[in-house]
Amino acid sequence: MKSKILYRTLLILVLFIGCNESTEIHKDATLFSKGEIITNENFTGTAWLNMLAGPDSLNTMYAGLVTFEPGARTNWHSHPAGQILIATKGKGYYQEEGKDKRIMLQGETIKCLPNIKHWHGASQNSEFAHIAISDREKGPAQWFQPVTAAEYMP
Known part of the structure; x- marks a missing residue:
């Protein structure tokens, strides 16, 4: 009788540990892939773009997942229609010209x-x-100079 109880207890424990390990593996899984490395002159460091929804004849809005390696960043830029940023991973920065740099954390949203x-x-x-969301109807982003080291880390 005691051996059956011990066996059942061990079986439940093994199943519980196995389920928890499986959960941990999936917990860190990424919803979207990084996409392709961005190769234009508008970024410092390495960044990737996964275009989740491109503009077309029915909808001029677009959404893309942008992933930055540590220290990577965009150049200064603006969007004629504005932009929405939804942080999905890690710790990042956002700064408007003439204002203090803000910290962005996973789950936060900024409306530019x-x-x-x-x-x-x-x-x-x-x-x-x-995830960056904007609208091409009023025109593409306007790109300016790179963010200097002093601006990035004052």
Whole structure:
């Protein structure tokens, strides 16, 4: 009788541990892939883009997942229609021209107003990812100079 109870207890424990290990493996799984490395001159460091929804003849809005390696960031830029950033991973920064740099953490959302010059990217010690949403109807992003080291880490 005692051996049956011990066997059942061990079986439950093994199943419980196995389920927890499986949960841990899936907990860190990424919802979307990083996509392709961005190869234009509008970024400092390495960043990837996974275009989740591109504009078309029915909908001029677009959404893309941008993943930044630690220290990577956009150049200063603006969007004629504004932009929405939804942080999905890590710790990043967002700054509008003339304002203090803000920290962005997973789950936070920032609304960038139309034609406001800004930049965003990863902190120096964390990979960072966000979904960027905008609208091409009023025109493409306007790109400016790179963010200097002094602006990035004052």
